[in-house]
Amino acid sequence: MRVVWLMAAALFVASPATAQSAKVGVDAWAQGDFAGAIAAWRPLAAKGNPDAMFNLGQAYRLGRGVPIDLAAAQGWYDRAAHGGHVDAQTQLGMLLFQTGNRAAGLRWLKAAADKGEARAQLLYGTALFNGDGIERDPSAAYRYVSKSAAQGLAPAKSTLAQLDEVMPVEMRRQALAGAAVAAAPPVASKKVGKGAIAKAAPIPVPALTMGTPPVTGGGWRVQLGAFSQRVGAEGLFRKLATGPLAGKQAYLVPVGAMTRLQAGPFASRAEASAACSSLAARGQACFVVAAK
16 A cells, blocks of 8 residues: 655754754755755754654655665664654654564554554554454454544545445444544644654555456455455465365455455355355455456
């Protein structure tokens, strides 16, 4: 799923000289003087200012004013994240997850998600639904993605629509029972001040591009989920490739940046419905689709 980067702007308490230095860095960044921005932020970061540390992380990740260095970016994100910087927690979580340290990445994403960060809510919810690096929990996934969508994040709205397709109505109702999905003000809505965080380009979560196996042996399938990463779809199919799905094959169907996992083929709609009923009894969301 391609996640839109939301710009964050935060104020920090500082002496007039420190605030002025931060503004010099922000102005330099906006004008393309990345080296000047680095020079302004580095002493602030050395003194433990979370915004400056986050900005340096952005610079090292993007290679602006400094060579691209993901290890350095991670280090600065980590320091800012431990200082309570929510955007740094989100970026650190994304970076760790994308570079293979899913457990640590998900811990930071959850921390930011629980503070109301929309991108983190979307990514953590997607991981929960897919079972990517964490035990699969569709109900919790639906709650997190709903909260993200309620803040207006476009990819979250798209993901929520996908979940609405693959999760039964009653399961969705139960997921939201007792959980108020309020449109809380997003973190990025703060006013820009003298110490504003530098704007940066998005970090895209790689989209999937894959083919779909040809339909053979029947015109019906069962749909099992929608995924942002192929590994999630493959992992779920491996877990389900016995019982009702014994002898069936997986179909990975790209839809925008998401991929639907379908299994089949089934000779008739009735046969596919019977398989879905058996899967539903095991707690697996499922519905019948016609093979195209």
